[in-house]
Amino acid sequence: MKAAVVRRWGEPFVLEDRPTPVPRAGEAVLKLRAAGVGLTLLNMRGGRFGGETPRIMGHEVSGDIVAIGDGVDNVKVGDRCTVYFYLVCGHCRWCRGGRETLCEKFGGYIGVHRDGGFAEYVSLPAGNFLKIPDGLDYEGAAIAADAVNTNWHCMRERACINPHDDVLLIGAGGGLGIHGVQVAKLFGARVIAADISEEKLALAREWGADETINVRAVGDVAAEVKRLTGGKGAEAAVDYVGHGKTFQSAIDSLAVAGRAVIVGAGQGDVTFNPLGLILSERIVTGSRHSTRAEFIETMEVMARGVIKPVIGKRVHFTDVERLFEDLKDERLLGRGALTYA
Ligand SMILES: [Zn+2]
Structure with a gap:
C-alpha cells in the first residue's frame, strides 16, 4: 500500500510502499476514505508529542472495515467506521469514570505512538473503531474525530x-x-x-x-x-x-x-x-479532547445536520504536505481534508 511517512520528526512526508497490514488478535483493518488535517498534526510532526519515527501519521480518519482479527466482536467487515484518537486502558478509574483522556495507563496517540491513517489501510485496536451513523458521510465522520468532538467536550464539560x-x-x-x-x-x-x-x-x-x-x-x-x-x-x-x-x-x-x-x-x-x-x-x-461517548454524541448531532464540517481545502492524501504548508503559513480556512480515491 501507499503511505505518507514521516521518517524523522520535523521532516516532510515521504511517499513509501508499505506492506498492507494484516489484523492481529483484537485488531481490525480500516480502508481509508477520508481524513482531516489541522494544527495538532503540525505540532505532532514537530516532535512535541513524542513518539518514535518513522511514523505514518493521521488520527482524524474514517473508512470501511475490511478485515478483523481474532476475538473482535464490536465491528465487522463492511462497517463504516471512524477512529478514536487516544490509546487508553479502559479499566482505570478515569476510563471507568467517563474521563478516559486522563487514563492512568495512557498508551499515547494514534498517528504518533502507533501508525495512523495517512495510508491506504491502517490496523488498530478494535475498541478504537466507532461506527458512523447513517446520515453522516466519511468526511464528516473524520472531522468529528477531533475538530468537532473536542469542542463538544470543551463547551459542555469545561467551558x-x-x-x-x-x-x-x-x-x-x-x-x-x-x-x-x-x-x-x-x-x-x-x-x-x-x-x-x-x-x-x-x-x-x-x-x-x-x-x-x-x-x-x-x-x-x-x-x-x-x-x-x-x-x-x-x-x-x-x-x-x-x-x-x-x-x-x-x-x-x-x-x-x-x-x-x-x-x-x-x-x-x-x-x-x-x-x-x-x-x-x-x-x-x-480541556482535553473527548471521550468515546462524547464522540458518538458528536456524530449523532452531525448526522442530523445541526453541525457541519467546514473544509477549507481538499487534497489527495499523497499530497498531504501541501496542507501542512498552508497550516504553517496560517492561511488554512477551517479544516483541511484528505481524499483517498
Ligand atoms: Zn485508563
Missing part, C-alpha cells in the same frame, strides 16, 4: 456554556475554532470570534459568530471584549491557538465567575492575581 453566556473564541476561523463557533451557538451562547485576518473572521460570521475581533487590528483583545459586553466580560473564553499571549487574552477577558479554557497546545506563560481568582471565582483550566 460549561449556557444560553445567557457571552463566549470568546480565540482562533475562531481555524479548523477547531470554526466548529467551536457552531457548538457554542448550538448551546445558545452569543459568540465573539477573534482571529488574525478578515478572511477568517468572515468565515466565523458565516458559521454563526455574533461579533468579531481582528486581533492584529485591535491589539488589546480583552478591552474589546469588555466593550462588546458592556464592560462585563465573557462568561467563557476558549483559546484554540495556545500561545501565552492568546491565553492571557482569554483570562483577561473573563467576566465574574467566567471560565478561561485552553485547548490549543499550550506554550508560554500567563499571569493572574490569585486574590482576584478568589474574589471573582474565575476558573482557569484546560
